[in-house]
Amino acid sequence: KQEVTQIPAALSVPEGENLVLNCSFTDSAIYNLQWFRQDPGKGLTSLLLIQSSQREQTSGRLNASLDKSSGRSTLYIAASQPGDSATYLCAVPKTSYDKVIFGPGTSLSVIP
C-alpha cells in the first residue's frame, strides 16, 4: 500500500529565502509525481509533473526533482515571495490509470 509523507508539516521563512519541501513515498513503482499548491479554502493548482523516467522539472522559480529508487521528491522554491504562502501537496499514481495518493501537505508561510 502506497504511503506518502511530507516534511516539514509547516514552514515559515522570511521573504527572499530559498527553500526545499520534501515528499517521500513507500512504493517506488510510480507512474509520475505531481506537485500541487492549495490556497486556503480553494481547489488545487498543478505546479509540476515529473514522469517516472525524468529526474527533474522546472517552472520559473520552482524546481522539482525525483529519485524513484529512494522514494523521494523535493520541491525547490527560489527567492520566496509572500504570494508563495500556501499548502503544497505531492501526489503519486501507481499506474497511468490508477488513483492518486496525496501526501498530507506542507503549509508554507513567507513573511514579508
Added chain:
Amino acid sequence: GAVVSQHPSWVICKSGTSVKIECRSLDFQATTMFWYRQFPKQSLMLMATSNEGSKATYEQGVEKDKFLINHASLTLSTLTVTSAHPEDSSFYICSVDNSGISYNEQFFGPGTRLTVL
C-alpha cells in the same frame, strides 16, 4: 491543461436533506473523473472514481448508497450526498484525469464546501 468547474462553490443545508454537486470538464472529454473529500487541516482523500457510462468505483469505507455518483456524459459527473449529516460537512473536490493527453496529470476543480447544520 484541462479546465474543471464545480457547482455550487458552497452550500449550507439542513441535516437529512440531499445535496448534489456538479463537476464539469469544460474543455476536455473526460472518461474518468475523481471525487475527493478534504477535512480541515487534512489532505485529500479519494472517495471514488467516476467512469463515464458505468458504475463508480468506491474506496474502502465510503458508502456508495450515501454518496451517489453519476457520470452520464464525458463532461459532467455529479456527486449526491444523500441524507446529509453534520459529519458530512467537508470540502469536496473533483478532478479530471488527463491521461489521453498528458500521462495521468490531474486537474482539479475549485471545490465545493458543504456545511450540514
